[in-house]
Amino acid sequence: MPVESETARQPLSTQRxxxxxxxxxxxxxxxxxxxxxxxxxxxxxVMSLYNHVANKEExxxxxxxxxxxxxxxxxxxxxxxxxxxxxxxxxxxxxxTHHWAPAEWSLRMPGPARIRYMDALLHVLSEAGLSSxxxxxxxxxxxxxxxGFTLQQIGYRRGLTGDLEDLAGAFLADLAxxxxxxxxxxxxxxxGDGHGDEFGFVLDLILDGLDRANAGS
Amino acid sequence: MPVESETARQPLSTQRxxxxxxxxxxxxxxxxxxxxxxxxxxxxxVMSLYNHVANKEExxxxxxxxxxxxxxxxxxxxxxxxxxxxxxxxxxxxxxTHHWAPAEWSLRMPGPARIRYMDALLHVLSEAGLSSxxxxxxxxxxxxxxxGFTLQQIGYRRGLTGDLEDLAGAFLADLAxxxxxxxxxxxxxxxGDGHGDEFGFVLDLILDGLDRANAGS
DNA sequence: GTCAACAGACGTACAGTGTACGTCAATCCA
DNA sequence: TGGATTGACGTACACTGTACGTCTGTTGAC
Numbered sequence: 001m002p003v004e005s006e007t008a009r010q011p012l013s014t015q016r017x018x019x020x021x022x023x024x025x026x027x028x029x030x031x032x033x034x035x036x037x038x039x040x041x042x043x044x045x046v047m048s049l050y051n052h053v054a055n056k057e058e059x060x061x062x063x064x065x066x067x068x069x070x071x072x073x074x075x076x077x078x079x080x081x082x083x084x085x086x087x088x089x090x091x092x093x094x095x096x097t098h099h100w101a102p103a104e105w106s107l108r109m110p111g112p113a114r115i116r117y118m119d120a121l122l123h124v125l126s127e128a129g130l131s132s133x134x135x136x137x138x139x140x141x142x143x144x145x146x147x148g149f150t151l152q153q154i155g156y157r158r159g160l161t162g163d164l165e166d167l168a169g170a171f172l173a174d175l176a177x178x179x180x181x182x183x184x185x186x187x188x189x190x191x192g193d194g195h196g197d198e199f200g201f202v203l204d205l206i207l208d209g210l211d212r213a214n215a216g217s
Numbered sequence: 218m219p220v221e222s223e224t225a226r227q228p229l230s231t232q233r234x235x236x237x238x239x240x241x242x243x244x245x246x247x248x249x250x251x252x253x254x255x256x257x258x259x260x261x262x263v264m265s266l267y268n269h270v271a272n273k274e275e276x277x278x279x280x281x282x283x284x285x286x287x288x289x290x291x292x293x294x295x296x297x298x299x300x301x302x303x304x305x306x307x308x309x310x311x312x313x314t315h316h317w318a319p320a321e322w323s324l325r326m327p328g329p330a331r332i333r334y335m336d337a338l339l340h341v342l343s344e345a346g347l348s349s350x351x352x353x354x355x356x357x358x359x360x361x362x363x364x365g366f367t368l369q370q371i372g373y374r375r376g377l378t379g380d381l382e383d384l385a386g387a388f389l390a391d392l393a394x395x396x397x398x399x400x401x402x403x404x405x406x407x408x409g410d411g412h413g414d415e416f417g418f419v420l421d422l423i424l425d426g427l428d429r430a431n432a433g434s
Numbered sequence: 435g436t437c438a439a440c441a442g443a444c445g446t447a448c449a450g451t452g453t454a455c456g457t458c459a460a461t462c463c464a
Numbered sequence: 465t466g467g468a469t470t471g472a473c474g475t476a477c478a479c480t481g482t483a484c485g486t487c488t489g490t491t492g493a494c
Contacts (some may be wrong), residue, residue, distance in 0.1 A: 045473045106372040122398035127389020141419040154321035181339035202358040209422035262444040
């Protein structure tokens with residue numbers, strides 16, 4: 001009986017592994033991600049993964065690059081600030097859904113998709129008429145803002161698992177006297193003040209600053 | 218012989234453990250940090266650590282707060298922008314020397330020292346005459362810049378362990394044709410262009426933007 | 435001075451991790 | 465028809481965090 005091939009087990013591949021791993025990290029966080037768990041998810045043995053992935057570190061790098069590939073790069077040719085804003089917004093969305101990604105992003109060498117994205121950002125800034133120095137600095141400012149701001153947002157959210165009232169209430173009761181400004185800030189967070197695209201607000205601060213610095217020189 | 222007490226083994230304490238752990242992470246990175254290695258460094262058994270530290274996670278939180286305690290908070294009363302610049306510069310220095318800290322920073326709830334620092338930042342911004350909304354947003358922008366920018370710098374440095382020429386050379390040879398803007402950017406990095414306090418440049422972009430937004434409203 | 439209570443250092447043990455290595459079936463090219 | 469190659473898999477090992485129990489030095493009450 002050479003049969004017995006139940007549903008013709010589809011073969012493993014780097015892409016299939018990476019997709020499974022990203023899905024798992026989205027759901028359970030990257031600290032719970034284990035080679036064995038990914039193997040279970042794919043219905044294969046652990047060591048089979050190593051035929052397509054050098055090691056866990058490289059797999060994580062591949063996962064980050066898969067996320068980078070989801071980001072829509074900015075369009076070249078039109079209003080450069082609008083293009084940057086639109087692309088940054090998609091990056092923000094993508095990094096928020098893959099909430100484990102920002103922490104990995106900065107600590108790893110960029111993969112192909114991320115390099116493609118970096119090149120697109122630099123392309124737009126270069127075509128914007130900025131001085132080469134401002135392109136260089138503006139690129140760092142914008143990318144820093146995208147991942148840094150998102151990272152901060154995620155950290156804030158993580159602190160708020162469980163009952164929001166309880167946690168903030170206990171905090172305020174304990175520390176409001178000693179740290180009044182901090183307490184007011186927490187209050188503002190809870191009240192949802194200052195909302196309305198905080199991400200975009202800081203981005204505009206940077207983009208407008210670049211524009212002004214360019215005009216002033 | 219009740220003697221035999223070589224140099225009267227000094228007792229363990231949370232502070233001693235935290236200092237040893239920070240020193241170890243500074244030297245070998247936080248991914249190499251192990252309870253056993255810290256115990257070895259302190260000349261005690263592994264489980265003795267758990268008399269002073271609940272678990273590894275809490276130890277890492279304590280380490281981050283020890284780093285936060287090193288940062289000089291901004292002075293209240295004088296020129297608020299100058300105060301923020303000065304404090305941000307010390308924060309930048311501290312986070313660069315403890316190169317493992319920025320990645321942990323955002324993902325953890327703040328400890329006492331960090332709360333004290335946050336309160337000081339908010340205090341200065343509040344006294345600066347900014348609207349409460351701008352205090353709220355400006356605080357996020359500044360803190361995001363401090364840890365995000367440093368994180369990016371550290372990631373860039375890490376990619377450059379080993380021969381810098383080799384790595385960048387290979388990269389440029391492979392990708393310069395497909396990604397010319399990226400290649401130019403790497404060239405600028407290698408040439409050291411655009412230096413002269415990039416960190417402060419972006420910070421000023423933010424601070425000036427806040428000032429202008431406040432005046433304009 | 436004696437003894438009970440306690441705090442803290444330590445060893446052992448266990449479940450879980452990444453992955454090196456060897457085996458073996460299936461597939462492909464001559 | 466064969467030999468070579470690929471990829472899936474099991475076993476094994478060093479190493480992780482930490483639960484649990486033990487032992488020892490110190491302290492406080494009488």
